[in-house]
Amino acid sequence: MEAKFCRDSRVIRTSRVFPNDVNNHNTLFGGRLMDHLDQVASTSAGRHSRSECVTASTDSVDFLHPIRTTDSVHFESYVTWTGTSSMEVFVKIIAENLKSGDRKVAATALLTFVALDENKRPARVPQIIPETLEEKKLHETAPDRAKMRKERKQKSKELAEFLTTNYPWDENFI
Numbered sequence: 001m002e003a004k005f006c007r008d009s010r011v012i013r014t015s016r017v018f019p020n021d022v023n024n025h026n027t028l029f030g031g032r033l034m035d036h037l038d039q040v041a042s043t044s045a046g047r048h049s050r051s052e053c054v055t056a057s058t059d060s061v062d063f064l065h066p067i068r069t070t071d072s073v074h075f076e077s078y079v080t081w082t083g084t085s086s087m088e089v090f091v092k093i094i095a096e097n098l099k100s101g102d103r104k105v106a107a108t109a110l111l112t113f114v115a116l117d118e119n120k121r122p123a124r125v126p127q128i129i130p131e132t133l134e135e136k137k138l139h140e141t142a143p144d145r146a147k148m149r150k151e152r153k154q155k156s157k158e159l160a161e162f163l164t165t166n167y168p169w170d171e172n173f174i
Helices: 030-049 133-162
Strands: 011-016 052-063 071-082 086-097 103-116
Touching: 011 030, 030 052, 030 071, 030 086, 030 103, 052 086, 052 133, 071 103, 071 133, 086 133
Parallel strands: none
Antiparallel strands: 011 071, 052 103, 071 086, 086 103
């Protein structure tokens, strides 16, 4: 399987921020932002693997600056690192003030996707070749994030074993 460049999986989407997209602080709803970023990230994963993909985790979404109705919001995603069947996808969210043209990174996100074959089993994915300084930095630091991701998943599994599935109104809820 031949390696691919980060740019081969790059997806770009730009949208206006309208009044129905904002919360009571007049800033973009976090959930609306997350919907957009999951769509571009999953497209990047599919573009890289050329297979069906599922979201394995949303590792982080860091909100850095508010996005307002005076802004457009620009999503840029690409695969930064791969395992055997998993792909780490980085999403950079840029707010652009439509009057002044000022642009700033408003949020960043990292998601993990798994490629699936026709039997819905994990499928091998091509390795990734970073080119730009940004891509190289994300690629170089990815193994540490993968290690933390694995540790966090194990802790989540341990917690899930402890959690109850009882209904709150059942007498055995407590």
